Amino acid sequence: MTDAHLAMGEGREFDAIRTMLQVWGARASGIGDDAAILDVPAGQRLVVSTDATVEGVHFRREWLKPEEIGFRAAVAALSDLAAMGALPLGLLLGLGVPQDWSRSLVAIARGVGDAAAAAGCPIVGGNLSRAKELSLTLTVLGTAARPLERGGVRTGDVLYVTGRLGGPRAAVRAWMEGSTPRVEHRARFAAPRPRIAEARWLVDAGCHAAIDISDGLVADAGHLAQASGVRLELDLDALPCVKGVSLDEAVSGGEEYELIVAFPEATGVDVVTFEQRFGVPLTRIGVACDGTGIAIKGASRVDQPRGHDHFS
């Protein structure tokens, strides 16, 4: 950890950091100076994003195990690298830890380490502070020769989405209703996957714009449309949903960490190979046209999001 504050009491904080470094082993590197030193390969651009997970805001204590809290927080951040088509370069973990969470610190660290390792992302720094509520602020760095931007969609582009949607929303709904989510819904909430390898395959296949679904399919498609200055016409009849969720949950639920990607119309995308390789579908969901905003086909089954219009 870089520049550790003494806010937990010198001994306790340094002990906690040492313990986390032991948990991470070779997954952590370059920690112990005022800052980590990294190299961006020639010809590559640097991408960087920060994302926070706060108890009571992004999850409730009774919903997740400590490992899952760490894993999910890291995925939420790493997903932004996927959305840029970037190769992970490093991750920094800012932890705010209340007294009653201190015994779970190792498990939380293990979850972060597992997510980072699965993404091939070394842990290069962090900060640990006493706090009244548990929070994890993850900063992720990555590299890409040509990062995917939200503003890259062009008229005529074809849009695809990775994976099956709706699981996280269905899990949260179950918890809020006082029931137990289905296993596959809970898994999509507790252990999402950042689509990093998928994004790099998609870049190689010709993808030239992307966003990850953190706010919901329609909301994030709206961000793509706005940034690109195009109208997106979505046909959601074929949208792959996790078993047991409604199309509305799949369309409006956030924190999916799946990707919406855009390809030039002329580029054929081999969705069969994609699914064989990554075990999740790649599904055509619409096209980009001149204009602004989002229009939804098949919307008789979807509650219309505010501010978006309807074309069929």
Added chain:
Amino acid sequence: MTDAHLAMGEGREFDAIRTMLQVWGARASGIGDDAAILDVPAGQRLVVSTDATVEGVHFRREWLKPEEIGFRAAVAALSDLAAMGALPLGLLLGLGVPQDWSRSLVAIARGVGDAAAAAGCPIVGGNLSRAKELSLTLTVLGTAARPLERGGVRTGDVLYVTGRLGGPRAAVRAWMEGSTPRVEHRARFAAPRPRIAEARWLVDAGCHAAIDISDGLVADAGHLAQASGVRLELDLDALPCVKGVSLDEAVSGGEEYELIVAFPEATGVDVVTFEQRFGVPLTRIGVACDGTGIAIKGASRVDQPRGHDHFS
């Protein structure tokens, strides 16, 4: 802000982000995609560090104005770039904001923006979340051809410290005693300066190792000694203190954000030019020898820190 969560309610969060972007104006750049895109010049290495400031841990609400909270939090992070001799490349701000702080958000953002602008550091991303307590997690990125490391001190090196010490500790002591700090002590706590320009001058002058004083002069000298595998003999008789503080406060107080730097013995450092240029002294405080740990001369006036020995 990248990948803003909807945790504050979509309208309110986006409104708050828009307002902060207005406050920052040209100080913010490249915000609005899943991640910021930056370029590291050829021949430069990337340095990155993260640092958190939490209400009730690093400051108390009644001590500081909101602008000062933002300014000080940004300086604490930017100081790590100074300690590496790095040129700022970008800053990301993770904010956790309770309801009763929401009206101070603009002022906090202004403080962060002022500190970033003074350091020549663009604000390139961030995250805003509802929270129970106010926290600012700053991630800073910089570049340097040869970053200064803690492990770079060699036997025979001469050590210097920038600035005058003790102000922050004296201010906190006054507040804890229920009195009002002296203006110059409060200023050193509320508005420290990251020694970024100073560090780059020192690198050009031959400095080859550094650390910033966040834990206290002796504690941070101990980190230097340990990382470098040397013994540091400190003569603190000439240590420049802020007016009205004791040598003990100057030696043990943290969050100074001054630098301890090491030069090869043969390198003459022009301390007069340094002080003329930067308005703060550069003071010789010791030498590096074979061995381990810290030894303090003139220590009759200093409470011995635990774990450090005494040589005169």
